Amino acid sequence: MKPYIICHMLGSVDGRIRQNIWGLKDAPKYFEEPASKIKADAWLVGRVTMEEFSSKKNPPLPAGRFTIPKEDFIGEHKAKAYAVVIDPSGKCRWDTNMVSTEHVIEVLTEKVSSRYLAHLQQKNVSYIFGGKTELDLTLVVKKLYALFGIKRLRIDGGGHVNGSFLKAGLIDEFSLVLAPIADGTIGAPTTFEAEEGYGKRKATRFRLKSVRRIYDDFLWIRYEVVKGKKR
Ligand SMILES: NC(=O)c1ccc[n+]([C@@H]2O[C@H](COP(=O)([O-])OP(=O)(O)OC[C@H]3O[C@@H](n4cnc5c(N)ncnc54)[C@H](OP(=O)(O)O)[C@@H]3O)[C@@H](O)[C@H]2O)c1
Known part of the structure; x- marks a missing residue:
């Protein structure tokens, strides 16, 4: 669906x-x-547009060696609505997992580093994978429906x-x-x-x-x- x-x-x-x-x-x-x-x-925007709402402080990625499997992650949240960003290379940084009253969902490709995934997990930002190196948008919207009820x-x-x-x-x-x-x-x-x-x-x-x-x-x-x- x-x-x-x-x-x-x-x-x-x-x-x-x-x-x-x-x-x-x-x-x-x-x-x-x-x-x-x-x-x-939910509302959804591109990485360029979302940079108006994501962290302006550009926090550094967590130091250390991480091996995090490229699997979808649902961060803890109580929001009823979502703010989704198409961010294939993982460029948006976050101070919080919310934009206004909406919980953030990052749409990534498997190109992203484990350090970036560690950053998202630390901030409880949800993420889904939409492809290995390119996004399959049909898959992306099906996952948004199935995992978040959008x-x-x-x-x-x-x-x-x-x-x-x-x-x-x-x-x-x-x-x-x-x-x-x-x-x-x-x-x-x-x-x-x-x-x-x-x-x-x-x-x-x-x-x-x-x-x-x-x-x-x-x-x-x-x-x-x-x-x-x-x-
Ligand atoms: N007037 C309005 O209603 C309105 C609304 C929203 C935004 N805006 C304006 O629009 C401008 C930004 O628009 P934009 O077109 O430059 O950028 P955008 O659509 O916000 O973001 C584009 C970026 O999103 C990622 N992306 C989008 N589609 C993708 C796909 N199919 N596969 C992989 N990556 C994809 C890429 O990120 P990477 O570069 O990281 O690969 C791409 O560079 C801003 O000036 C903003 O203020 C106006």
């Missing part, structure tokens, strides 16, 4: 997602308030994570807060960063579920993904 997956993003009219030149007052609310209205057991998963970016879940055909719904902004930065991350250049891949088609005007000039657009022969 896999969770129902909703990708939620705040984007400019040209699809950019980094807000540093947008000049929005109370910037987080445009993303967070609509996000809080989407029912989900039935509805909200993917909150950035563009690379969204793009890889899109490419894997795992997104069921897309929730876009469209900001009245033209960004125009060439090379800035966009809503979906799936692949360089045009290959054989077909673009993903959406069907409109709802659209609402919010914060005067913003639109909150919800789409479902058109799958299979219905495209």
